[in-house]
Amino acid sequence: MTERFRSGAGRLCLDFIRTLRYRGTPAETEELPDAAAWGAWIDQLGPFSSPVRPADVDDARSAREAIHELLTGAVRPSSRQRLNRFAALPVPAPSLTSSGEVRWQAEDPASAMLALLVRDALDLATSPEFARVRRCAGPACGALFLDTSRPGTRRWCSMEICGNQAKKSTYRAKATTR
Numbered sequence: 001m002t003e004r005f006r007s008g009a010g011r012l013c014l015d016f017i018r019t020l021r022y023r024g025t026p027a028e029t030e031e032l033p034d035a036a037a038w039g040a041w042i043d044q045l046g047p048f049s050s051p052v053r054p055a056d057v058d059d060a061r062s063a064r065e066a067i068h069e070l071l072t073g074a075v076r077p078s079s080r081q082r083l084n085r086f087a088a089l090p091v092p093a094p095s096l097t098s099s100g101e102v103r104w105q106a107e108d109p110a111s112a113m114l115a116l117l118v119r120d121a122l123d124l125a126t127s128p129e130f131a132r133v134r135r136c137a138g139p140a141c142g143a144l145f146l147d148t149s150r151p152g153t154r155r156w157c158s159m160e161i162c163g164n165q166a167k168k169s170t171y172r173a174k175a176t177t178r
Contacts, residue, residue, distance in 0.1 A: 005031060005041050009157060010146025013121035014133070015045060017068045018143050018157075025140055032057050032064070042113050047092055047104035054110030059086070063114045067121040071133060071144060087122060089115035138162030 007015045019031040019041060032038050038057040042048065054060070063086050066079040075083075092104040092112045106112030124130055124146075132147045136157035147154040156162040 003044060005044055006143075006158075007045055009144065010148055011120055011124050011129075012045065013067050013071070013117050013124060014144050014146060016041075016117050017064050017071070019064060020068075021143075022140055023068075023142055025142070027140060030061075032060055038110065042110065046109070046113050047116075048106075048109050049103050052109040052113070059114060060110070063118055067118065068144075070121055070125050071130075083118050083122065086114045086118040091115045091119070136162050 005015070006018050006021075009015045009018060021027075021029040021031055032041065035054050035057045038054050038060045039052050041060075042052040042054070046052065062082055066075070066082040066086075069075040069079045070083060089111045090106065090108075092106040092109065094102045094104055097103055124133070129146060132152055133144055134147045134154065136143045136145060137155040138157070141157060141162050143157040145154070145157040
């Protein structure tokens with residue numbers, strides 16, 4: 001399966017809010033424009049083994065924005081209500097197959113995924129790890145990530161993309177001043 005969506009931010013809720021890429025910049029891109037994209041995100045990053053086909057994407061985008069507000073310290077009362085509503089939804093349940101594999105099941109996988117995402121965000125926001133949530137130093141990025149480096153000084157959401165671009169820019173700037 002080819003990866004369509006970015007992952008690796010350190011927590012699933014942080015990967016989820018990155019579906020509004022380049023947030024707040026002229027290049028802002030919605031990666032969840034429709035239910036098919038939301039289903040593809042769940043298929044790629046969720047716990048389910050079979051494809052998920054949600055009916056719509058409005059709740060997903062609403063939950064994403066509420067999570068972003070929570071993690072950036074700008075949560076409004078209406079967002080708090082949405083977070084509580086989504087967190088109260090049933091979560092997927094694990095079951096053991098006859099071959100010894102764990103399969104995750106839910107009556108409504110899309111809603112169960114929202115419950116997992118919001119619960120992950122609430123857990124993060126109230127844990128000591130929250131002090132290590134950083135905003136990427138890439139000028140066009142700004143994605144949030146969990147800095148799990150030992151010294152806690154990581155600057156970029158991804159060394160392969162944003163970190164590499166920054167190093168290239170620094171190298172080019174030095175090369176032109178010589």
